[in-house]
Amino acid sequence: MTFxxxxxxxxxxxxxxxxxxxxxxxxALGELVTEKSGVLNLGVExxxxxxxxxxxxxxxxxxxxxxxxxAAMVAGAASALAFAxxxxxxxxxxVASGLALAxxxxxxxxxxxxxxxxxxLPPVRALPIPLLADIPLLGPAxxxxxxxxxxxxxxxAGVAWFLYRSRAGLVLRAVGESPASAHAVGYRxxxxxxxxxxxxxxxxxIAGAFLSLFYTPMWSxxxxxxxxWIALALVVFGTWRPLRVLVGAYLFGGVLIxxxxxxxxxxxxxxxxxxxxxxxxxxxxxxxxIISRNPNTIRxxxxxxLGQPYRxxx
Amino acid sequence: MTSRRAVIRTMGxxxxxxxxxxxxxxxxLAAEPVKVGFVYISPISDAGWTYQHDLGRKEMExxxxxxxxxxxxxxxxxxxxxxxxxxxxxxxxxxxxxxxSFGYMNYMVKVAQQFPNNDFEHCTGYKTGKNxxxxxxxxYEGRYLCGIAAGRMTKSNxxxxxxxxxxxxxxxxxxxxxxxxxxxxxxxxMRVIWANTWYDPGKERAAAGTLVAQGADVLTHHTDSTAVAxxxxxxxxxxxxxxxxxxxxxxTRQLTAxxxxxxxxxxxxxxxxxxxxxxxxxxxxxxxxxMIDIAPLNDAVPADAKAQxxxxxxxxxxxxxxxxxxxxxDQDGKARVAAGQTITDDALSKMDYYVEGVAGKLPKA
Numbered sequence: 001m002t003f004x005x006x007x008x009x010x011x012x013x014x015x016x017x018x019x020x021x022x023x024x025x026x027x028a029l030g031e032l033v034t035e036k037s038g039v040l041n042l043g044v045e046x047x048x049x050x051x052x053x054x055x056x057x058x059x060x061x062x063x064x065x066x067x068x069x070x071a072a073m074v075a076g077a078a079s080a081l082a083f084a085x086x087x088x089x090x091x092x093x094x095v096a097s098g099l100a101l102a103x104x105x106x107x108x109x110x111x112x113x114x115x116x117x118x119x120x121l122p123p124v125r126a127l128p129i130p131l132l133a134d135i136p137l138l139g140p141a142x143x144x145x146x147x148x149x150x151x152x153x154x155x156x157a158g159v160a161w162f163l164y165r166s167r168a169g170l171v172l173r174a175v176g177e178s179p180a181s182a183h184a185v186g187y188r189x190x191x192x193x194x195x196x197x198x199x200x201x202x203x204x205x206i207a208g209a210f211l212s213l214f215y216t217p218m219w220s221x222x223x224x225x226x227x228x229w230i231a232l233a234l235v236v237f238g239t240w241r242p243l244r245v246l247v248g249a250y251l252f253g254g255v256l257i258x259x260x261x262x263x264x265x266x267x268x269x270x271x272x273x274x275x276x277x278x279x280x281x282x283x284x285x286x287x288x289x290i291i292s293r294n295p296n297t298i299r300x301x302x303x304x305x306l307g308q309p310y311r312x313x314x
Numbered sequence: 315m316t317s318r319r320a321v322i323r324t325m326g327x328x329x330x331x332x333x334x335x336x337x338x339x340x341x342x343l344a345a346e347p348v349k350v351g352f353v354y355i356s357p358i359s360d361a362g363w364t365y366q367h368d369l370g371r372k373e374m375e376x377x378x379x380x381x382x383x384x385x386x387x388x389x390x391x392x393x394x395x396x397x398x399x400x401x402x403x404x405x406x407x408x409x410x411x412x413x414x415s416f417g418y419m420n421y422m423v424k425v426a427q428q429f430p431n432n433d434f435e436h437c438t439g440y441k442t443g444k445n446x447x448x449x450x451x452x453x454y455e456g457r458y459l460c461g462i463a464a465g466r467m468t469k470s471n472x473x474x475x476x477x478x479x480x481x482x483x484x485x486x487x488x489x490x491x492x493x494x495x496x497x498x499x500x501x502x503x504m505r506v507i508w509a510n511t512w513y514d515p516g517k518e519r520a521a522a523g524t525l526v527a528q529g530a531d532v533l534t535h536h537t538d539s540t541a542v543a544x545x546x547x548x549x550x551x552x553x554x555x556x557x558x559x560x561x562x563x564x565x566t567r568q569l570t571a572x573x574x575x576x577x578x579x580x581x582x583x584x585x586x587x588x589x590x591x592x593x594x595x596x597x598x599x600x601x602x603x604x605m606i607d608i609a610p611l612n613d614a615v616p617a618d619a620k621a622q623x624x625x626x627x628x629x630x631x632x633x634x635x636x637x638x639x640x641x642x643x644d645q646d647g648k649a650r651v652a653a654g655q656t657i658t659d660d661a662l663s664k665m666d667y668y669v670e671g672v673a674g675k676l677p678k679a
Contacts, residue, residue, distance in 0.1 A: 012527035019521055074524040111356070118360030120563055123548050216541055217517045221357055221389075225514040256517075263507040264474065266673025271675050273480065273508030 013254075013261055018149060019215065021253030023048070023207040024153040027231035028238070028245045029159050032205020034080075035235055036163060038176035038195035039306035043083055044100025044204050045228025046105020051076040051205025052212035053113040056219040059209075060116065065124050069209045076205020077198040078106060088190050091309040102228065110221040117220050122150075124214045141301040146214045148206070152246075155203070160242040173194060176303030179310040187250035189310055204228065230281075239290035240301040245265070248288050255280040337447070344453055344654045347383040348588050351403035352493050353396065354388040356513070362538045362556035364388065365572075367414045367437075370576025377581045392417025395673075397425060404429040412580075413437065422446060432594050434581060436445050438483070442594050449579060452600030453483070454490035454570025454662070455630050456638035458536075459608050460554035461494020463569045464502070464532040466619040471501045474525025476535040476542050478512045481678050484536045490637045491554075492536060492671040493580040498622060504590035505530060515541035526551055530633040532569070541566060552612075559609035570623075571609035578604045598659065601631045638662065643670045 027044055034041050041047075054075035059068025083101045088093040124146050132143040164168040172192055175182045179189045211227070212219050230252060237246035259276040262269065292298060331424045351373055354364040354394045368386070385408065386397050396418050403411045404425060413422050419439035426446040434446045442448055464473050473495060477484050487650045488506055495502040505528065507521040518537050522545035525533060534554040535542040540563040546553035547564040553573035554566070579599065586592040599605035608627070611620050614678055629635035642651035646669040668676045 009527065012523070015528070016520060016523055020516070031396045077633040114357070117357070118562070120544070123544075211516060216519055216544070218515055218540065218544060220359065220515060220539060222513050223510075223515055225516060227516075243612065255523065257520060260507055260521050263674065264505050264521075264528045265523045266503070266505045266531075267671075270677065273510045276508070277510035 002226040009261065010137050011141045014096060014138065015145070015256055017250060017254035018145065018258045019253070021249040021251075022152050022208045022251060023215065023227055024150050024234060025246055025251035026155060026210060027147070027204045027207035028234040029250060030200040030207070031231055032235050032238075032240055032245055033159060033163070033172070033203075034196050034200030034240060035306055036176045036240060036303055037113050037172050037193045038179060038303050038308065038310070039084075039087065039100060039193050039197050039200075040094045041080065041083055041101070041197060041200055042095060042232060043079070043105060043228075044103025044200075044231050045224055045226070046102040046109075047076045047079050048208035048224045048228045048231075049106045049109035050079050051208030052223055052293060053109040053116070053219055054205070054207075055118075055209030056113070056121070056212040056217075057116055059213055060119055060121060065213055066212050069206055071211030072205040073202045076208065080198045080201020080204070081194075083201070084194050087309065088193055088197070089309055090247070092286050093308050094309070104263040106224070113221065119219070121213065121217050123217050129181075140206050142182070148214055149209050151206075156242050156246045163232070163242070165293035175301070176305055179274050179305050180313075183310075183312045189312060193310075205230075207231070216239050234284070234288075235291065237285055237291040239298050240287075240303065241292075244288065244291065247291075248284050251283045251287055252280045255283045316561055317506070322332045329476065333417070336564060347381055347517050348446060348584070349408045350382055350384045350405070350587070351406075352384060353399055353403070353409040353413045353415075353418065354386065355390060355392065355417075355505030356538065357389050358386075359535060361540050361560055363557050364414065365569050366557055367412075367576055368575045369586045370578075372582045374580035376582055377577075378584060378588070382532065382584055387407045390415075390418075394421075399652035400425040400434070401428070402558055404432040406647070410432065410533075410584060414534045414640045433587060442596060444658040445594060446595035446606075447583075447596070449583075449595070449597040449599070452553075452598060453572060453574070453606060455600040456606045457487045457490040458494035459627055460534060460572050460631070461491040461568055461614055461621065462498050462623050462626055464491070464534070464554055464609065465495030465497070465499035468495070468499065468502060468532045470529045470531045470532065471499065471503055472525075472529040473502060473504050474522065474528075474530030474533045475504055475506045476521045476533065477508050478516055479504055480512065481510060482663055485668070486662060486667045487536050487556075487674065488672060489665065493637055494626075496671050497535065497626075498619075502671060506580065506672065508675055509537055511537070512552055513538045515539040522546065523549065525596055551675055555609070561609065563570035564612075567612075568609070569612045569615060573607055573609055575605055575607055579614050601627060602633070623665065644668060645670050 051072035053070040055072030058071030059065050086097045087094045126144050129143040129149050133139050165309050175189050175192045183189045234245050234248045238248045315364050316335040317425045338506040356364045358368045364380050390396050390399050393619040412435045416438045419441055422434050422436050423441050427444045431497045436448050439448050475488055484566045509517050509521050526549045532552040533546050533555055540560050543555050543560040543564040547567045551568045553564050553567055554569050562566050594679050607665035640651035640655040641653040644650050
């Protein structure tokens with residue numbers, strides 16, 4: 001039995017880790033924007049399930065992956081809209097409404113997706129980026145991926161730019177910090193929160209479509225399998241910073257894939273699979289807690305009004 | 315002079331007397347359909363464990379048309395909910411109730427005691443009762459045949475196994491598969507990845523990809539989704555599917571599949587419930603009983619390999635060949651079953667070691 005951590009394994013490990021992390025990146029970045037506006041939407045799991053099934057059905061009928069992804073985006077945004085009406089206009093409890101959305105979304109997706117459980121879709125091809133994909137080792141791992149992976153990088157850069165470099169992002173953060181002050185200087189708090197919440201839902205929908213169209217590709221009940229909850233945790237442990245969330249998601253994917261590779265190597269290691277399966281969670285939390293251990297960072301980055309209902313008086 | 319009321323009473327009595335024997339005769343001639351309940355762990359979907367049970371149920375319904383009426387409850391978790399479902403089916407007059415997941419065991423035992431006039435059948439459990447029988451399939455027989463196919467088709471001599479949890483049923487499957495493979499290809503080696511879940515298509519697929527990246531060119535699985543079969547098709551490696559024929563998901567890459575076939579068993583058992591001869595039994599059926607078989611072999615399998623597999627199938631059916639006929643040597647070289655002996659059913663159902671040919675260490679369950 002020989003096992004060498006030879007260079008030829010670097011490419012498949014990195015490549016698979018990125019793929020495993022991508023749905024988390026997309027969903028977590030969407031939730032990050034929602035939370036930055038002060039809205040806590042715990043329904044990511046449900047919105048991902050709704051996005052996954054909608055994307056799958058749309059792609060199957062239209063024969064186009066892009067239409068599938070767009071449909072998933074719209075469906076995710078629509079489910080977030082329902083949540084937003086409850087918590088923003090009717091000032092319902094955000095935690096309870098979010099949990100309800102998570103449970104409802106998973107159930108609705110299972111119900112609506114029943115006839116599609118046996119349908120097979122062709123896998124989405126990788127789209128190698130010329131030149132970059134030819135870099136040894138990391139080239140094929142990073143730049144020979146499906147297009148939603150590239151989208152997730154653009155999303156990360158876009159969200160970072162929006163929040164910290166654009167005026168609109170500044171307003172959004174202000175709304176999340178102190179809705180009363182934002183309202184006082186004339187910003188429409190509720191409307192901004194609506195947009196932020198729906199953006200979060202749209203991204204959760206796309207993340208779901210990544211699972212059903214790019215990753216597996218199939219639809220079945222239980223497809224999301226808790227990834228929505230991990231995305232939520234990543235936002236908190238990544239202290240609401242887009243790049244840290246991205247790192248956390250890849251770390252999670254990386255440890256998940258690495259433990260599979262360790263098992264697949266056939267090395268005579270006696271590690272309980274339960275422990276191996278929990279490693280991605282432990283490692284991600286541990287690392288993110290360490291890089292964000294400065295209490296000032298947390299205080300600076302966590303939106304002060306997160307989860308609190310706001311009703312403009314006028 | 316009789317009152318009107320008395321006349322009516324007399325007429326009623328006469329009518330009753332006339333119809334009563336008639337009703338009895340009808341009942342004897344064409345009995346009301348017997349109600350039979352099925353409780354499933356997951357949705358029926360289009361492939362997998364529950365799908366196979368439902369195929370069996372449909373076959374039974376067809377064979378006993380008019381005499382039976384079935385009711386399905388799917389997606390019942392292995393918890394207090396299960397107890398409620400079993401109780402309601404019994405209360406609702408289901409003469410016989412099948413439960414098809416291991417974790418229903420204690421709930422079925424409890425409900426069976428509360429409803430002594432109903433009968434229960436539990437799949438994959440080990441507790442029986444006066445009105446509770448158990449049945450299971452010898453899945454390892456199909457696994458052995460799949461192993462032969464894999465052993466003949468592998469070029470890299472690495473076979474990848476995506477497994478759920480290290481329980482005897484799964485360990486048995488791994489061992490039987492590699493013993494089949496090594497019976498025709500002594501160089502074959504098995505790599506196992508424990509996914510620690512019965513159902514997570516994403517993770518199952520990632521595990522399949524990992525095994526392929528590490529040299530496996532034949533995959534198999536003991537998880538419930540079709541993800542491994544689909545991954546094999548995409549990565550152009552062979553796959554031996556499990557539970558169901560997954561040719562639809564891996565049209566060119568499925569070598570064969572180990573399938574459970576419950577129709578015959580359900581027809582027989584429900585037939586007994588209808589004629590009143592049902593008794594609690596302990597059935598562990600295999601190829602011989604028609605409860606386990608393999609899907610049609612891929613055209614890529616050479617004719618002599620096909621012949622080898624079909625011969626082994628015949629021999630398992632006739633009892634001439636047992637996948638765990640001695641010598642059974644574990645991966646540390648220790649003889650677990652001596653040459654000339656065959657493993658006992660008890661030892662099989664407690665299997666907690668890898669046989670030779672499996673790489674890595676078996677984690678403790």
